[in-house]
């Protein structure tokens with residue numbers, strides 16, 4: 001079974017968020033169970049591409065409206081990853097330091113057209129094409145409707161929604177850039193008078209998946225304008241919970257953390273990582289350490305953190321570390337708290353993969369007060385590292401964390417509010433005081449299996465059922 005994933009991000013090549021983690025792991029685990037799964041993504045100018053060598057395997061021109069733009073398909077020299085990655089190299093559009101820029105309409109249009117142009121030339125065509133999020137949302141439409149891709153229109157295209165908040169809206173006048181199709185089908189591209197790639201993907205893909213079962217249900221009521229579409233297409237839609245790459249996220253072998261540990265050595269392992277964090281960020285290691293890692297945006301409930309943390313820190317019995325970047329105002333407010341709570345609070349505003357691993361390893365609790373959470377990977381990483389997740393009951397968080405009050409192992413709250421976050425922190429402090437129970441829980445959560453094994457199989461079963 002040959003599968004090609006098409007995505008804007010893929011770990012460890014280019015990562016902005018959880019999309020990269022999934023596209024960097026799912027193909028690997030699909031291959032472990034006998035598939036031939038690969039990824040095609042843009043060639044960015046970043047640390048990974050600078051550190052590796054590439055060979056050009058195909059050259060042509062991509063037609064974007066009236067322009068013919070040179071592109072190449074590159075492959076990494078040598079076997080660096082456990083699955084094949086093909087890169088679309090378009091120097092003038094895609095080769096930027098950032099994954100996302102101001103010019104994303106043209107960038108991702110050209111990327112998608114070049115990817116399909118190349119797939120068209122393959123002797124051995126894929127059995128399935130799997131597109132991810134709105135950046136590749138026009139793939140299902142083009143593969144099915146554009147005249148030049150007619151020979152691909154029997155290949156099932158599956159699309160996965162990692163986040164329906166962002167839909168890739170484009171003004172209608174971009175329509176001429178999409179390879180020619182029967183204009184009577186134009187409605188498939190539109191939603192509220194705009195070209196809407198995510199809506200087009202939901203309409204045209206053979207199957208639609210979301211990254212957790214609860215999120216699939218929630219989208220019918222809250223999908224940034226696409227609620228009725230998702231309800232209408234629900235017969236071809238299914239939620240499959242993400243897994244985690246248990247090789248990358250393994251406290252026993254993790255190269256980023258200060259001291260490796262397993263279940264039997266969790267206490268000393270976490271202590272060493274906490275000590276380093278507390279020294280580095282001027283925090284008190286004798287207090288329970290709460291952490292937040294993520295994009296500082298409304299979906300993550302991030303704008304409430306400065307207020308909730310300010311309040312929670314006033315009792316002077318916790319330490320807190322925040323790692324994230326996003327909305328400027330929230331960044332400022334989170335940085336501003338450092339002076340008020342010096343010695344018990346710190347924030348690293350920015351993106352730092354290594355630091356994120358050390359925080360999962362060193363923290364006692366991880367906060368996720370998300371407003372929307374399609375799956376959430378952080379809570380699964382924190383479980384693996386023996387860190388208790390504190391989550392709002394929503395989306396994938398609801399599917400993966402059970403409250404200690406319900407014979408579970410985490411702390412859950414219902415609302416995205418300062419009050420709920422503060423109460424949850426207070427419950428966590430009480431739990432931390434019961435050290436015997438708390439330590440037993442640490443060991444328990446480390447053994448919860450969220451590896452990709454089950455989910456990779458679920459995707460293969462889904463492909464097999466497409467007729």
Ligand SMILES: Nc1ncnc2c1ncn2[C@@H]1O[C@H](COP(=O)(O)OP(=O)(O)O[C@H]2O[C@H](CO)[C@@H](O)[C@H](O)[C@H]2O)[C@@H](O)[C@H]1O
Nearest residue numbers: 017018019162211294324350351352356373374375376377
């Ligand atoms: N400043 C920072 N420094 C270092 N690392 C950072 C960081 N900010 C975030 N990260 C890392 O980025 C990833 C975030 O993944 P999530 O799944 O929580 O969120 P995201 O909203 O990006 O993904 C979307 O897609 C994924 C995948 O389907 C869904 O799980 C999720 O619900 C959906 O919103 C984690 O690996 C986290 O450690």
